Amino acid sequence: MIKIESLTKIWPGITALDKVSFEVRQGSIHGFLGPNGAGKSTTMNIITGLIPPTSGRVFIKNHDVCKERKSVLGLVGFLPEHAPLYDNMNVLEYLKFVASINMVPSREIKKNVDEIIHSCGLLKVFSRTIGNLSKGFRQRVALAQTLVHSPELVILDEPTVGLDPNSVIEIRNLIKSLAGGRTVLFSSHTLHEVDLLCDDITIIGNGRIMRSGNKKKIINDFQTGQVVVADVKKWNDAMATEVKLNMSVERVEYVRKNDHYVVKFFSGKDVDIRHQISKYLVECEADLLSLTEERPGLEDIFQKVTVDE
Amino acid sequence: MRLIKLRETWILFVKEIKDVFQGPLIYILTGTFCLLIGWLFFNYLLGAGRLTSLNMTSAVIVPIFGNMNFMFLFLAPMLTMRLIAGEKKAHTIELLFISNLNHFQIIVAKFMASLCMVLFMLLFTVVFPVILHLSGYSDWGTVGSAYLGMILSIMCYLSVGMFTSSLTENQIVAAFTSFGILMGLMLLVVSVNATNNWMLGNIVQYLSIPVHYESFVRGAIRSYDFVYFFSFIGFFLWLTDRSLESRNW
Numbered sequence: 001m002i003k004i005e006s007l008t009k010i011w012p013g014i015t016a017l018d019k020v021s022f023e024v025r026q027g028s029i030h031g032f033l034g035p036n037g038a039g040k041s042t043t044m045n046i047i048t049g050l051i052p053p054t055s056g057r058v059f060i061k062n063h064d065v066c067k068e069r070k071s072v073l074g075l076v077g078f079l080p081e082h083a084p085l086y087d088n089m090n091v092l093e094y095l096k097f098v099a100s101i102n103m104v105p106s107r108e109i110k111k112n113v114d115e116i117i118h119s120c121g122l123l124k125v126f127s128r129t130i131g132n133l134s135k136g137f138r139q140r141v142a143l144a145q146t147l148v149h150s151p152e153l154v155i156l157d158e159p160t161v162g163l164d165p166n167s168v169i170e171i172r173n174l175i176k177s178l179a180g181g182r183t184v185l186f187s188s189h190t191l192h193e194v195d196l197l198c199d200d201i202t203i204i205g206n207g208r209i210m211r212s213g214n215k216k217k218i219i220n221d222f223q224t225g226q227v228v229v230a231d232v233k234k235w236n237d238a239m240a241t242e243v244k245l246n247m248s249v250e251r252v253e254y255v256r257k258n259d260h261y262v263v264k265f266f267s268g269k270d271v272d273i274r275h276q277i278s279k280y281l282v283e284c285e286a287d288l289l290s291l292t293e294e295r296p297g298l299e300d301i302f303q304k305v306t307v308d309e
Numbered sequence: 310m311r312l313i314k315l316r317e318t319w320i321l322f323v324k325e326i327k328d329v330f331q332g333p334l335i336y337i338l339t340g341t342f343c344l345l346i347g348w349l350f351f352n353y354l355l356g357a358g359r360l361t362s363l364n365m366t367s368a369v370i371v372p373i374f375g376n377m378n379f380m381f382l383f384l385a386p387m388l389t390m391r392l393i394a395g396e397k398k399a400h401t402i403e404l405l406f407i408s409n410l411n412h413f414q415i416i417v418a419k420f421m422a423s424l425c426m427v428l429f430m431l432l433f434t435v436v437f438p439v440i441l442h443l444s445g446y447s448d449w450g451t452v453g454s455a456y457l458g459m460i461l462s463i464m465c466y467l468s469v470g471m472f473t474s475s476l477t478e479n480q481i482v483a484a485f486t487s488f489g490i491l492m493g494l495m496l497l498v499v500s501v502n503a504t505n506n507w508m509l510g511n512i513v514q515y516l517s518i519p520v521h522y523e524s525f526v527r528g529a530i531r532s533y534d535f536v537y538f539f540s541f542i543g544f545f546l547w548l549t550d551r552s553l554e555s556r557n558w
């Protein structure tokens with residue numbers, strides 16, 4: 001759906017994007033991650049043709065965005081970083097305005113707008129002036145605006161910022177419901193959200209692509225050996241040494257927590273050590289309370305990729 | 310296809326008109342303008358003394374239109390300042406850019422909207438010819454051509470205002486810059502008197518808006534004045550287009 005080829009953007013004195021290349025599959029929900037100032041908004045602005053790249057190309061459905069703007073116009077719905085709202089219009093008027101400057105035929109405007117008002121939870125406020133709405137509702141209106149001309153590709157720059165927890169879930173569900181028929185590319189700082197929604201992710205740091213592709217695959221690539229966490233009543237250094245000697249455990253960490261210890265066993269190789277550990281802990285009467293395997297989450301990966309590399 | 314394009318331009322135009330007439334600025338400006346110009350008209354009328362058609366044209370019509378034109382030097386930048394700068398500030402310009410509107414449509418719709426504001430303000434000055442008519446004035450040709458000339462020269466001011474509005478997201482800066490440019494063009498004609506170079510003098514005269522405007526007020530409609538006005542407006546609208554094109558925020 002989107003194909004980005006060695007995109008570079010140089011602002012006076014700063015290279016915001018440095019040979020960025022990645023792809024967004026048709027019909028997928030693609031998460032776009034990166035620390036502040038990494039170049040997420042810049043990339044999205046270039047994809048939508050709002051700012052020209054210094055070099056490199058962007059294709060949407062095989063149309064070059066810079067050269068054939070006309071052919072991609074109706075395909076894309078975009079929520080920029082700053083919600084583009086007219087404060088003096090009311091919600092209904094605004095959505096109708098956006099629909100009509102986006103080539104929605106007059107007959108369909110009312111139907112489309114009504115649908116969007118329902119699905120974005122704007123029923124309560126549709127006749128109110130946008131300038132008087134709370135931040136969360138403004139964000140919803142801005143989100144509704146992207147969908148009003150039924151685009152095939154929806155690009156959202158931090159869509160859930162400023163929403164209350166219930167609204168966040170609502171908006172997430174909305175994004176999820178877009179999948180399949182539409183392609184969604186969205187940026188977010190809430191990794192949990194990305195984990196819930198996305199099939200694919202791209203991590204960008206300092207204007208360079210750090211990782212891009214299938215989420216599961218990226219997580220798997222990161223898993224070096226197994227981490228097992230056990231809650232036990234009794235623990236000491238001697239036991240740790242014994243474990244390290246007898247089993248394929250490379251490192252043991254533990255902390256005291258209230259009335260028990262939390263012990264982490266790190267295995268160097270790709271072997272399942274849960275069985276050995278549980279057996280040992282039971283045999284030496286450490287009073288095993290629970291035993292879980294810890295998988296690296298997006299948080300760990302994000303941190304590793306953007307801080308360490 | 311052509312019709313659809315017109316439809317979108319029209320929609321943006323209507324939005325601009327609504328924006329303006331829902332806000333207080335246009336009414337404040339119109340009120341001030343009417344008050345000042347009415348007072349001036351009254352004074353000119355008193356000064357004119359004997360009410361003959363010939364006398365009336367030179368004693369009332371010429372100076373009152375000159376004054377109106379001069380006042381729009383200040384008013385036009387205030388009418389145009391928010392057109393693009395305001396949208397940039399509110400980030401709504403992005404909405405227009407990713408919509409189906411092209412730059413040309415955006416510029417035309419906004420320019421026409423600002424022209425409508427001007428026409429709205431001028432609407433109230435129609436009272437003056439009516440009053441003159443009641444006192445026996447009948448040189449309607451001159452009044453008509455004076456209006457035409459004034460509107461054309463105000464359109465020039467508007468095009469400069471559009472351009473400066475597209476340069477910045479600060480409305481005040483936009484207004485002052487366009488006022489500066491317009492004032493500079495006015496002063497050109499003054500500086501002509503200071504130079505003794507005949508060639509230069511003629512060129513500068515041709516470039517200055519009031520020179521072309523004055524012939525209209527005197528009732529002379531010359532085709533090269535039209536050429537001047539429309540190329541002036543075209544040039545600044547083209548610059549606006551360039552400036553939108555080279556956006557880099």
Ligand SMILES: Nc1ncnc2c1ncn2[C@@H]1O[C@H](COP(=O)(O)OP(=O)(O)OP(=O)(O)O)[C@@H](O)[C@H]1O
Pocket residue numbers: 011012014016034035036037038039040041042043081557558
């Ligand atoms: N108009 C501009 N002029 C100059 N530099 C800019 C401009 N816009 C962005 N930048 C720079 O480009 C870099 C990338 O900015 P961008 O807004 O894309 O980051 P981001 O990933 O969206 O960050 P955030 O998570 O904070 O939104 C930053 O260093 C920023 O300072």
Ligand SMILES: [Mg+2]
Pocket residue numbers: 040041042081157
């Ligand atoms: Mg951003």
